[in-house]
Amino acid sequence: MISAPITTSVFDLFKVGPGPSSSHTIGPMKAAYDFRQRLAQLSADLQTQANSVHVLLYGSLSATGKGHGTDRAVVAGLLGWQPETTDPDALLELLQNPASSYPILVGATTILLEPQHIHFERKRYPSPYANTMVLQLRHHEQVLYQEEYYSVGGGFIIRKGEPEAIPDVQSVPYPYSTMTELKTQLTTHNLRIDELIMTNEMALTGRTRAEVNQRIDLILEFMHKAVRRGLRHKGILPGSIKLTRKAPILFRQAKGMSQSSDSFLIFLNAYCLAASEENAAGGIVVTAPTSGASGVIPGLTYLARYHFHHDKATLRAGMLAAAAIGFLVKHNASISGAEMGCMGEIGTASAMGAAFLTRCAQPSGSIKAIEAAAEIAIEHHLGMTCDPIGGYVQIPCIERNAMGAVKAYNAFLLATSGAASLQKISLDAVVKVMKATGRDMSTKYKETSEAGLALSATEC
Structure with a gap:
C-alpha cells in the first residue's frame, strides 16, 4: 500500500536561479518573496503602524549565510525579485554599500529595510530543520506580524503552520x-x-x-x-x-x-x-x-x-x-x-x-x-x-x-x-x-x- 506517493515535479527539482546555494540563496529569496506577498494582504492598520522589517537567520543560514549571500538573497526577495528572473550582477550589487537602505512595499506603505536589521543569530533555535529564518514586520521593537520559514535544500521552502499537502495516491x-x-x-x-x-x-x-x-x-x-x-x-x-x-x-x-x-x-x-x-x-x-x-x-x-x-x-x-x-x-x-x-x-x-x-x-x-x-x-x-x-x-x-x-x-x-x-x-x-x-x-x-x-x- 502506497501511503504518500512522490508528487514532486521535474521542474521543482531542476530549478533555474542564481548561485551559490539553493538552500542559502534560492530558498531564502523565495521565502522573502512569499513574506512580501503576505504583507500586502495585511490590514491597512497594521501596514501604516509598521516602520521596519527584521530578518533573523538561524542554524546553518547564520553560520555560513554571509559566504552564501543569504543576506543579499533576502533583500532581493523582499524587493520582489524571484530566482528564475534575477539578474545575477544586480544581486551581487546588493548590500555592497553598508549605508544603503532598500524600499520594501507593505501595501500602500513603503518601509526602508536597513542592512543592520538582517540578523545572523548564532544561538540555537527550536526548529525541526537546520535552515530556519524568521521575518518580522515591526513598530519599533513591537512585532506586528511574523512568519517562520525553513529552507530544506534544493530551493524548497516550508512555511511554519502551513498545512502539509498529503499527496493522494x-x-x-x-x-x-x-x-x-x-x-x-x-x-x-x-x-x-x-x-x-x-x-x-x-x-x-x-x-x-x-x-x-x-x-x-x-x-x-x-x-x-x-x-x-x-x-x-x-x-x-x-x-x-x-x-x-x-x-x-x-x-x-x-x-x-x-x-x-x-x-x-x-x-x-x-x-x-x-x-x-x-x-x-x-x-x-x-x-x-x-x-x-x-x-x-x-x-x-x-x-x-x-x-x-x-x-x-x-x-x-x-x-x-x-x-x-x-x-x-x-x-x-x-x-x-x-x-x-x-x-x-x-x-x-x-x-x-x-x-x-x-x-x-x-x-x-x-x-x-x-x-x-x-x-x-x-x-x-x-x-x-x-x-x-x-x-x-x-x-x-x-x-x-x-x-x-x-x-x-x-x-x-x-x-x-x-x-x-x-x-x-x-x-x-x-x-x-x-x-x-x-x-x-x-x-x-x-x-x-x-x-x-x-x-x-x-x-x-
Missing part, C-alpha cells in the same frame, strides 16, 4: 514512494522509467508531452550555458579565499590532448568545474538537485551531447531517469547539505548522473542497471561532510562536482558490466543508510564551517 497515474514500488509499477505496466516519470509529470502539471520536452530542453540549455560561460570566464572568484578559476585552464589542456586516452576525463572535469565555478560566482545555474551540486549533471549532459553525440530524445530520457533518483532521495532522506552533509548534495547528484548515463546508454532502459548505478554512486559518498572553507561554495565544493561526476561515470560502468543483477545492496537500503548517517553526523560537519576542511585555512 490517485494524483498520479503510477504512484510510488520507493524504488521497490517504482519497479513494481514499471513491471506491471511494462514501462521504461522515463515513460513513467513523463506520464506522472503530465498529470501533475497539466502540461502536454511536447511542453514537458520543451522545458527539459530549456533546462539543458541553461545548464550548458553555465558550462560555456565557465569555460570562457577567467580570474578570481568572489570572496576572501581568492580562488582562481581552473575550468578554462583544464579545457585548454584537454583540447591539446585530444589523442590521449585521458582527454575525455579532462574534458568532463573542465565542464563540471566550469558550471560549479559559475555557481560560486553567483551566476545563473540549475539546481541538480542543489546549487552546490550544480556542476555534476551539467558536466555529464554536456559530455553526452557533444562527445557521445546523444540526440535530444535520449538526453530527455536520461534527465527523467535522473529526476526519478533525485525524487527518491528527497522523499526518503534529504538533499540538504545542512541535514545530510555533502552526501545529500554531491552524493545525490552523482547517483542522478549515474542513472542519466545508464539510461542514455541503454535504449531498453533497464531498471536493474539504473538502480545499481544510482546505488553504487550513493554508497561511495556515504558520510561525506559539508565543511566549506569560509562558508563559500568553493573549497572543497567545486572540485567535488568533478569528482562526483567521475564517480557517476564509474558507477555507470560498474552497473552496465553485466553484473547489475548481482548487486546485493538495493537503492532503498542505501538511501535508508544515508538518512541514518545524516542524522548521526555531527552538526559541525553539516554546512556550518565549524570543523573539517573549513578549519584548514586557519591552521595553515
Whole structure:
C-alpha cells in the first residue's frame, strides 16, 4: 500500500536561479518573496503602524549565510525579485554599500529595510530543520506580524503552520514512494522509467508531452550555458579565499590532448568545474538537485551531447531517469547539505548522473542497471561532510562536482558490466543508510564551517 506517493515535479527539482546555494540563496529569496506577498494582504492598520522589517537567520543560514549571500538573497526577495528572473550582477550589487537602505512595499506603505536589521543569530533555535529564518514586520521593537520559514535544500521552502499537502495516491497515474514500488509499477505496466516519470509529470502539471520536452530542453540549455560561460570566464572568484578559476585552464589542456586516452576525463572535469565555478560566482545555474551540486549533471549532459553525440530524445530520457533518483532521495532522506552533509548534495547528484548515463546508454532502459548505478554512486559518498572553507561554495565544493561526476561515470560502468543483477545492496537500503548517517553526523560537519576542511585555512 502506497501511503504518500512522490508528487514532486521535474521542474521543482531542476530549478533555474542564481548561485551559490539553493538552500542559502534560492530558498531564502523565495521565502522573502512569499513574506512580501503576505504583507500586502495585511490590514491597512497594521501596514501604516509598521516602520521596519527584521530578518533573523538561524542554524546553518547564520553560520555560513554571509559566504552564501543569504543576506543579499533576502533583500532581493523582499524587493520582489524571484530566482528564475534575477539578474545575477544586480544581486551581487546588493548590500555592497553598508549605508544603503532598500524600499520594501507593505501595501500602500513603503518601509526602508536597513542592512543592520538582517540578523545572523548564532544561538540555537527550536526548529525541526537546520535552515530556519524568521521575518518580522515591526513598530519599533513591537512585532506586528511574523512568519517562520525553513529552507530544506534544493530551493524548497516550508512555511511554519502551513498545512502539509498529503499527496493522494490517485494524483498520479503510477504512484510510488520507493524504488521497490517504482519497479513494481514499471513491471506491471511494462514501462521504461522515463515513460513513467513523463506520464506522472503530465498529470501533475497539466502540461502536454511536447511542453514537458520543451522545458527539459530549456533546462539543458541553461545548464550548458553555465558550462560555456565557465569555460570562457577567467580570474578570481568572489570572496576572501581568492580562488582562481581552473575550468578554462583544464579545457585548454584537454583540447591539446585530444589523442590521449585521458582527454575525455579532462574534458568532463573542465565542464563540471566550469558550471560549479559559475555557481560560486553567483551566476545563473540549475539546481541538480542543489546549487552546490550544480556542476555534476551539467558536466555529464554536456559530455553526452557533444562527445557521445546523444540526440535530444535520449538526453530527455536520461534527465527523467535522473529526476526519478533525485525524487527518491528527497522523499526518503534529504538533499540538504545542512541535514545530510555533502552526501545529500554531491552524493545525490552523482547517483542522478549515474542513472542519466545508464539510461542514455541503454535504449531498453533497464531498471536493474539504473538502480545499481544510482546505488553504487550513493554508497561511495556515504558520510561525506559539508565543511566549506569560509562558508563559500568553493573549497572543497567545486572540485567535488568533478569528482562526483567521475564517480557517476564509474558507477555507470560498474552497473552496465553485466553484473547489475548481482548487486546485493538495493537503492532503498542505501538511501535508508544515508538518512541514518545524516542524522548521526555531527552538526559541525553539516554546512556550518565549524570543523573539517573549513578549519584548514586557519591552521595553515
